Amino acid sequence: MKAKSKMWSGRFNSAMAKSMTELSFSLDVDKELLEEDIQGSLAHGKGLLEAGVISKIEYVKIADALQSILSSVKKGKKLWNAQDEDIHMAVERVLTKRIGSLGKKIHTGRSRNDQVATDFKLYMRHKTVDILDMLSKLQKTVYELAQKHAGRLMPGYTHLQQAQPIQFSHYLMSIFFALERDRKRLSNFLSLHNECPLGSGAIAGSAFSYNRKAVAADLGFANISANSIDAVSHRDMALEFLSDLAIIGSTLSRYAEDMVIWSSSEFGFLTLHDKFSSGSSMMPQKKNPDSMELIRGKSGRLIGNFTAMFTLVKGTPLTYSRDLQEDKLPVFDSTKTILVCLQVFKEALETAKWNFENMEKRMLPALLATDLADLLVKKGVAFRDAHHIVGNLVGIAAKQGVNFTELPDEHWKGVPNAKELKKKLTFAYSVSRRNIEGGTGGKALEQQFKKAKAI
Numbered sequence: 001m002k003a004k005s006k007m008w009s010g011r012f013n014s015a016m017a018k019s020m021t022e023l024s025f026s027l028d029v030d031k032e033l034l035e036e037d038i039q040g041s042l043a044h045g046k047g048l049l050e051a052g053v054i055s056k057i058e059y060v061k062i063a064d065a066l067q068s069i070l071s072s073v074k075k076g077k078k079l080w081n082a083q084d085e086d087i088h089m090a091v092e093r094v095l096t097k098r099i100g101s102l103g104k105k106i107h108t109g110r111s112r113n114d115q116v117a118t119d120f121k122l123y124m125r126h127k128t129v130d131i132l133d134m135l136s137k138l139q140k141t142v143y144e145l146a147q148k149h150a151g152r153l154m155p156g157y158t159h160l161q162q163a164q165p166i167q168f169s170h171y172l173m174s175i176f177f178a179l180e181r182d183r184k185r186l187s188n189f190l191s192l193h194n195e196c197p198l199g200s201g202a203i204a205g206s207a208f209s210y211n212r213k214a215v216a217a218d219l220g221f222a223n224i225s226a227n228s229i230d231a232v233s234h235r236d237m238a239l240e241f242l243s244d245l246a247i248i249g250s251t252l253s254r255y256a257e258d259m260v261i262w263s264s265s266e267f268g269f270l271t272l273h274d275k276f277s278s279g280s281s282m283m284p285q286k287k288n289p290d291s292m293e294l295i296r297g298k299s300g301r302l303i304g305n306f307t308a309m310f311t312l313v314k315g316t317p318l319t320y321s322r323d324l325q326e327d328k329l330p331v332f333d334s335t336k337t338i339l340v341c342l343q344v345f346k347e348a349l350e351t352a353k354w355n356f357e358n359m360e361k362r363m364l365p366a367l368l369a370t371d372l373a374d375l376l377v378k379k380g381v382a383f384r385d386a387h388h389i390v391g392n393l394v395g396i397a398a399k400q401g402v403n404f405t406e407l408p409d410e411h412w413k414g415v416p417n418a419k420e421l422k423k424k425l426t427f428a429y430s431v432s433r434r435n436i437e438g439g440t441g442g443k444a445l446e447q448q449f450k451k452a453k454a455i
Helices: 018-024 029-050 056-074 087-108 112-148 168-192 212-218 228-233 237-261 292-314 320-353 356-362 363-376 383-400 419-424 427-432 442-454
Strands: 153-158 163-168
Touching: 029 056, 029 087, 029 112, 029 212, 029 320, 056 163, 056 356, 056 383, 112 153, 112 320, 112 442, 153 427, 163 168, 163 320, 163 363, 168 237, 168 442, 212 237, 212 427, 228 292, 237 292, 237 320, 292 320, 363 383, 363 419, 363 427
Parallel strands: none
Antiparallel strands: 153 163
16 A cells, blocks of 8 residues: 555655554444535535635535435445545545545545544434434333223332332333433433534644534534534543443343343243244243343443443543544444334333233232331331331241231231221222322322323
8 A cells, every 4th residue: 555545645655554554444433424424524615615715616516526425325336445544534535536636625624633523423413313212212102001001910029029019000101201311311412512523623723714603503513612622532422422321221121121030930920022032942942031131231232332432531631542533333332232222122012911910910918018017007006116016927927838918816916906907908909009199009100191291
């Protein structure tokens, strides 16, 4: 490879070593930014036109050629070669090949530093819109399922032990509101990272005074970056983006874990559709909840990408160092990963069979222990004393291998109005008592539905 083949080769007397070329090559990764790079160059070209750096005729030729490059790639034409270090230099090389020396003008007043920062921000903003849309679709699925199955009861768990009776729809709505926080985080992300870096140059700003605000508006940014060093050097936007996606992944992972457990024969609460399951290469009877296991596993990948980005930037001096070439892959990977996880989770929920009969069969009378304590409190017993009384009943029942509600009357002597209270100890009664806002009672659930509908 000849030195003159590089856009910056004027300073050098020899070509890069083959090993160095391989180390520097990033086109296989950052070609993902093609549309954003074309978009950014079109806006930059407009800025050069308004500043009088290029003429209207020149801009039209450049713009047409840039659009033709994008069109060619979308049609499957192979435009890049082994000498193209990254997508930005590849586009400029092909542009110059198509329209001659005029193509060399597009980089006037621009550095790859502010060019890359702009492309990267545009990519994350575009993908955030896609992720927000997918989150909303999943919320809608959850909301509709919760409405459909309102009134169905199941055991609620803490520490993977049966805790209290709840409505299945109450569980589902917990997914809805967790996803709503994810949406708010990403919406805030769009609002916060809304400054265009173009015009910042390599470090000190461009010497060609063009209308940065007009360029920013053309690209959909609300503002321009206030400081050129900050604009090209920091990657806090990528850190926040990866953090938000890792949080979504972690949330999905926890619910996926429940689905894996619930689909086991020991629970039998859930039967995933065959489309979202797999079999065993050895055991013909197996039906595995692979969709949920993969979502659970992908969360580690999302967290890993966030960790990789933090490790990358923590010691990188300002403004730009080549280390930052490695900032793209974690973002691209996490974007694709979260979108497919959200899609699979949504479709798996929509097609699953919920085995409510099994849920109700698994509900143990011990779920009503808290209700008995509460009823004693209403009779004037201090809560700690009530807790001790009920705990003693449960302990005796455990030793005898029965439910505490099945204990003979002799063990209920310390319970005021025992017969009356025992009659109230039903799962439906327990749920009906919890109509405090945010609770699992029917009225409380209706309030959640109203909030969800408004959202």
